[in-house]
Amino acid sequence: MDEIVEVDVSLDSGMKFIGRDAEGREVVMDAAPEHGGEGAGFKPMALLLISFGTCTAMDAVSIMRKKKQDVARFSIHLKGTRVADHPRVYSKIEVRFVFFGRDLSEEAARRSVELSQEKYCSVGGMLRKAVPIDIKVETRPG
Structure with a gap:
């Protein structure tokens, strides 16, 4: 049987996004300053x-x-x-x-x-x- 994987990504601020999996774990992603971010997370x-x-x-x-x-x-x-x-x-x-x-x-x-x-x-x-x-x-x- 195929497995379905679902995640959500939401805008936090500026160009910083938070990715969340179904269990609620989070990862922070952000753009570099030259692209409007603060470099506060993974690219x-x-x-x-x-x-x-x-x-x-x-x-x-x-x-x-x-x-x-x-x-x-x-x-x-x-x-x-x-x-x-x-x-x-x-x-x-x-x-x-x-x-x-x-x-x-x-x-x-x-x-x-x-x-x-x-x-x-x-x-x-x-x-x-x-x-x-x-x-x-x-x-x-x-």
Whole structure:
């Protein structure tokens, strides 16, 4: 059965908006000062990268744990390149996954990210239809 997701976005002041999900959690978004905002919240395109990064990170870390890999820390860095002309979409997205832990398998890390990208991450699945995504995976001690 299909899942319905509903959110509301409302104007707070100036160009600051509040997004709310069905459980009442909020996120603040605001335009830069040169566009009438105060820079007091996320820009929507940055929030898109954060959503993608969080979606695929949750998958990859969960899969690594199921593979009995001792992930002590994890970070993900995303860089989006936007075109100059409106609507200023991303022309490419670069993603670097870094798993930290003792005796981590590079193959397990690579496969975990691959499974996230190919099967589980819905945000990535949407983005891949519109923009090239370059993925790098690292394992480090610690």
